[in-house]
Amino acid sequence: MRPLRFFLRRAFSSVSAPSAPARPALPVLIVGAGPVGLTLSILLSQYGVASLVVDKRRRLSEHPQAHFLNNRTMEIFRKMEGLTAEIEAKQPPVEQWRRFVYCTTLSGPVLGIVDHLRPEDLASRRSPTAVAHFSQHHLLPLLYEKAQRLGLKVPKNSSYWSQFAALASYPGPILMGHECVSITSNSNGVNARIAASQGVSRPAVDVACEYVVAADGAGSPIRKMIGVAMEGEAEIQKLISVHFFSKDLGQLLLDSPEPGMLYFVFNPKVIAVVVAHNLEAGEFVAQIPFYPPQQRLEDFTSEVCHDIILDVAGRKDLRVEIKTVKQWVMHAQVADRFVDSHERVILAGDAAHRFPPAGGFGLNTGVQDAHNLAWKLAAVLKERASKTLLSTYEVERQPVAKANTALSVANFNAALAVPAALGLDPSAARIVHGAINSRVGMLFPKKLQSAVLEGLFAVGRAQVSPAFLSGFNPIASARVSEMQRILREGHSLQLQFPAEDLGFRYGEGALVPEVEQTSSRRKVSAPTGRRQEYLPSxxxxxxxxxxxxxxxxxxxxxxxxxxxxxxxxxxxxxxxxxxxxxxxxxxxxxxxxxxxxxxxxxxxxxxxxxxxxxxxxxxxxxxxxxxxxxxxxxxxxxxxxxxxxxxxxxxxxxxxxxxxxxxxxxxxxxxxxxxxxxxxxxxxxxxxxxxxxxxxxxxxxxxxxxx
The missing domain is CATH 3.40.30.120 (Glutaredoxin)
Structure with missing residues (x-):
């Protein structure tokens, strides 16, 4: 056997290839400056691959959205110039967000509490990182700064910059206030038309690029341009999201024995989920069920939302500042394809999959899409690997997206078990709303429809009135006991899924599967929405x-x-x-x-x-x-x-x-x-x-x- 040094001694020399058609000036165009698009930009820059990020918004979103970062995402961020350490330093103390609290008001009686963190979740035995509670609107500026700085360090040829002369004098790697209005792809690349958005008068520019990655959100215009359909259940629920600040409320909750991340509020005036993004700063989001067309976004003015928050808090003396009010729709869908027919336009993040927020899989799955895609794009663009490597992106990520969709739906359904136990059957609300929207119901005037809807909902919410929930009511006592049993046995909404977070596994793609024995093969069961532990493999x-x-x-x-x-x-x-x-x-x-x-x-x-x-x-x-x-x-x-x-x-x-x-x-x-x-x-x-x-x-x- 030859000595090992024989095999380690190597010399490389490059030989010029025959002349080939000129490659497009821009390697990768990323549409969308959200967490997925910015993560992909950073990962590509670390590999030395140039990209341009465009986003139709003039500034990063300040309305809180996702806020839970799982272990795998934190591991990916750890290798992005130590982003994990920055998040850990800026996030609220763990003691302030480890629980879900179920109550009638934020200042009133607590019906139940679930602590979702176990000692192993914060130890280093299964991961060099831990989970985090860090809101997306605070994460985006950190990602933006890294993407901008690292992108400027990647060498670009002169034709790369000349394409954007009509858009900006020195664009850099991120262009806010610009959108991709059309794309045309073939086997050699993509022509993307970039135009200034939001009424800015500036000529559009055609950009020649090798690949376009659509990270442009759940409504993805790029996905629609390439004719990709979404499969699954649409419009599971509609909600109003109210972003507000109240240091008074934050201090009130900090003074409680067991503060939490999520507060599930059930009372005769309102049913809501309140996300405590940062108790010390007094930053919250209230999610309120929304039933159009009887209810309209315009009805939720700042004054109306202010009164709703006071009803949620159960205190009229709190100072509350309403920042923004938005509506959003919950879906459970996955794209039928993750790439276009020429494998030049690629979907990632919410553009490829839309989950219920139960379990926080949306942002995390999207970041992991970018992680899977980045090295494959870099290897192909650097001519280290052939284009066939990119075909494994859909093969690997689509099954993960489908599994996470099913798990999110199961977890969302588990969340509904708590109000159902209290006599607030969510399916009944949908039936009532559907009846009013039927042919017969729509014959009535809009104001009457709204009044009937609110009247019926008020009757339902009476099930959680203080008088009904008094300790002298045996029916109420039985309901509360049932609810607490659900919480105690882990049948309610779960925060962590270690088995799926760190333990998800690609079945085929850029890998060589093992031939598994039937007896040792783990049985795959339908998602239950309950926590399963991670088993290293x-x-x-x-x-x-x-x-x-x-x-x-x-x-x-x-x-x-x-x-x-x-x-x-x-x-x-x-x-x-x-x-x-x-x-x-x-x-x-x-x-x-x-x-x-x-x-x-x-x-x-x-x-x-x-x-x-x-x-x-x-x-x-x-x-x-x-x-x-x-x-x-x-x-x-x-x-x-x-x-x-x-x-x-x-x-x-x-x-x-x-x-x-x-x-x-x-x-x-x-x-x-x-x-x-x-x-x-x-x-x-x-x-x-x-x-x-x-x-x-x-x-x-x-x-x-x-x-």
């Missing part, structure tokens, strides 16, 4: 398990160049590599030799990590730079506890191949053999298909890559 498609390690950096010859971190940090946020993790033993050495041989012939960028149980012998580790090309480090040692392989569920003679998005692409549960290099060539071809134009010429001790 190294199976293909799963996110690589987190485990604390110490990495030795071989391009720095100092023994002090070691870093304590997570196994997730073995994957770079700025370089597109596959990472092969092997044991520090003879099998690991053989896997490394086979992988380097296969990567050399397949033109696949590869990094190899040796997991060394116990203390690493530094004298051996720091001789490695002599074997490695000065242009790249392809070999890393990491100190790790023996429990790593046990956590992964495979012996230390096996191997794990990880993609740039930290998901496992392939693994072996057995030791290598003579055919392992051929096996790995097939694996690389499936996971990271290279352009057909890449030709390899193997020589004695070196090889060239010609593209």
């Amino acid at each position: 190294s199976q293909p498609g799963a996110r690589l398990p987190h485990f604390p390690i110490v990495i030795y950096h071989h391009m720095d010859s100092s023994p002090s160049s070691k870093k304590s971190c997570s196994t997730l940090d073995l994957i770079s946020e700025s370089e597109i590599h596959l990472v092969l993790i092997v044991g520090s033993n003879e099998s690991g050495r053989t896997w490394a030799e086979a992988a380097l041989s296969a990567a050399k012939l397949s033109a696949v960028p590869l990094k190899i990590v040796f997991m060394c149980p116990g203390k690493v012998n530094e004298s051996e580790v720091f001789s490695v730079p002599k074997w490695v090309s000065a242009s790249e480090s392809i070999l890393t040692h990491a100190e790790v506890d023996q429990g790593w392989w046990e956590l992964c569920g495979i012996p230390d003679v096996g191997a794990i191949l990880v993609r740039p998005d930290e998901h496992v692409a392939w693994r072996s549960t057995t030791a290598p053999d003579r055919s392992s290099d051929q096996l790995l060539r097939k694996v690389f071809a499936k996971v990271f298909p290279v352009p057909a134009s890449c030709i390899h010429v193997q020589e004695s001790d070196t090889f060239e890559m010609r593209c």
Whole structure:
């Protein structure tokens, strides 16, 4: 067997390709400066890929929307210049938002409380990060600043800028107040027409780009332009969202024994869900059921909303400032396609899927769309991978979106169990509203329709009046007891879903699935809306398990160049590599030799990590730079506890191949053999298909890559 240094000695030389049609000046146009569009811009910039973000709004939205960031999203943010640390420093203290509170008014009797955080949720055993409560309108400025600054650092050719001369003198990577009004795509790229929005008089500009990513929200104009339909249930519920400030109310809730994130208020005057975005700042949003056409957005003036908030609070002496009032519609739908027919226009975030807010899957699923898409776009645009890699985006993300849709609906239905237990059956409200909107009901004058609707709702809300809920009413006592049982047994609205958050797994795509035995295959059951715990897995498609390690950096010859971190940090946020993790033993050495041989012939960028149980012998580790090309480090040692392989569920003679998005692409549960290099060539071809134009010429001790 040849020594390992033979396989580590490599030399690359670029050979000019035959002349080809000129590529469009702009690699990626991102439509929408929300959390998904800005996240994608940052991730692409970290890979060195230029993009332009356009948004029809002149400024970022200040109306609170999503506010719960799950573990996986925080892991992604952690690699965006330490964004996770910024969020953790700015978010409210955990003690102020870990609970859901059920009450008649915010200042009145509490009917029940659910604490949604467990000790393991805030520990570092399953993730290097924890969940967070940080509102989208506070997150957006942080994302915007990073996207703007990192985007300016990415080199762009002169024709990139010249396209925008009519729009702005120096546009930068983000253009607010501009929208994409039309797109035309073919197999070579996309022509997008960009125009100033909101009545600004400025000529439209046609922009030639290679790809367009539609991150333009639930109503996505781009999705409609390319003729993609949404499948699922539309208009599950309509709501009015009232953004308001009240430091008086914030202090009132802070003084309570157990403050919360969500307050479910049921009283004779109003039923509402209040989101406490920040108790110390006194920032809230009240979500109120809305029944058009009998009720109109115009009816919810600042004065009306002010009175509603006082009814919700149960106090007339609170100072309340109404900021904005909006209406929104809850859907449970997924796009039937995530790409157009030419695979040049790609949907992400709410443009591709619309969930009920139950469980906070909307923003989190969208950020994870961007994470899946970024490395694939970068690999294709840098000509490291062929376009077929992009076809795996829909294959992988659409099933996740459908699963999260079903889970959100199940969780939303679980939320309805609480008012139903109190005698407030939500289905009855829908039946009443439907009856009034029937042919017969619509014959009556609008004012009469509204009066009848409100009268019937008032009768229903009487079920939660103080007189009815008194302790002397056996019916009310039974209802409250039933409600508390639902809360106690976890059958109500849940905040966390660790199994789906960290444990979602791609079944096919840029990976090599394992042949699973029927007896060991986990049965897939319908979503229940209840919390299930995360089980670490190294199976293909799963996110690589987190485990604390110490990495030795071989391009720095100092023994002090070691870093304590997570196994997730073995994957770079700025370089597109596959990472092969092997044991520090003879099998690991053989896997490394086979992988380097296969990567050399397949033109696949590869990094190899040796997991060394116990203390690493530094004298051996720091001789490695002599074997490695000065242009790249392809070999890393990491100190790790023996429990790593046990956590992964495979012996230390096996191997794990990880993609740039930290998901496992392939693994072996057995030791290598003579055919392992051929096996790995097939694996690389499936996971990271290279352009057909890449030709390899193997020589004695070196090889060239010609593209």
